[in-house]
Amino acid sequence: MxxxxxxxxxxxxxxxxxxxxxxxxxxxxxxxxxxxxxxxxxxxxxxxxxxxxxxxxxxxxxxxxxxxxxxxxxxxxxxxxxxxxxxxxxxxxxxxxxxxxxxxxxxxxxxxxxxxxxxxxxxxxxxxxxxxxxxxxxxxxxxxxxxxxxxxxxISEQEQRAALETIFFHDIANMLSGLLGAAELMDFGTNKPELSTIIRQNTVRLI
The missing domain is CATH 3.30.450.20 (PAS domain)
Structure with a gap:
């Protein structure tokens, strides 16, 4: 067989x-x-x-x-x-x-x-x-x-929770990266309106 x-x-x-x-x-x-x-x-x-x-x-x-x-x-x-x-x-x-x-x-x-x-x-x-x-x-x-x-x-619920936590922390990391990138550009004297928008949007998402 x-x-x-x-x-x-x-x-x-x-x-x-x-x-x-x-x-x-x-x-x-x-x-x-x-x-x-x-x-x-x-x-x-x-x-x-x-x-x-x-x-x-x-x-x-x-x-x-x-x-x-x-x-x-x-x-x-x-x-x-x-x-x-x-x-x-x-x-x-x-x-x-x-x-x-x-x-x-x-x-x-x-x-x-x-x-x-x-x-x-x-x-x-x-x-x-x-x-x-x-x-x-x-x-x-x-x-x-x-x-x-x-x-x-x-353990279906535990696995689903772990997957959601992974997605959540991945999103947090992306938002923090965006904030840090915008902040670094402002430190270099780049003062574009879109940088303020990026910082504001990511801050709102984190609250």
Missing amino acids: KTYFAPAERADKMNLEKQIAFINDNPIFTSILDSMGGLLAVLNEHRQVLAINQSLLKHLNIHNSEEFSGLRPGELLDCVYSALEEGGCGTSKYCSSCGAAIAIVSSLTEDKSKEKICALRREKDGQIEDRALLVRCTPFVLYGKRLLLLFLQD
Whole structure:
């Protein structure tokens, strides 16, 4: 199966069902899963979802496990690129620059925790929506089975605020440069009316 980034192979139906049952039949693990705050999922080594906590269930408005079992994160989150290739999430040409895909693959490959920001473009009910997600991946072994904890945090508002602050400070810098330039010309004895206009306009914008 063709892929541009992550392996396309998935666990077969029988093994997937065993993996899901293994998680669900472990009361200690499931209680820990649901007690943890934030959006959390458990993936197998093929990047398929085996379980998600109550917070993520509510966030995605999912009512039963059949709606998510075996999906990959992009498919779970309705990423517009997750269905471009037969292999699904992680296999399209766009996935090589996806923060979530990079974090998941590198975490599994290097067997260490990884954190990236994912710029998610999702389609839900015919509407396109852009979200920024902080993605943390932590690999672990449970009774000899290699699994991955996937933590998701929606940071869209923080990213938008940071972008607005960047634009704001850029504008301030431009206005100050204009004021300094006009002031320097006046210091050199250039006394043109337009210099006074520049200073006045930039001062008004700064107030």
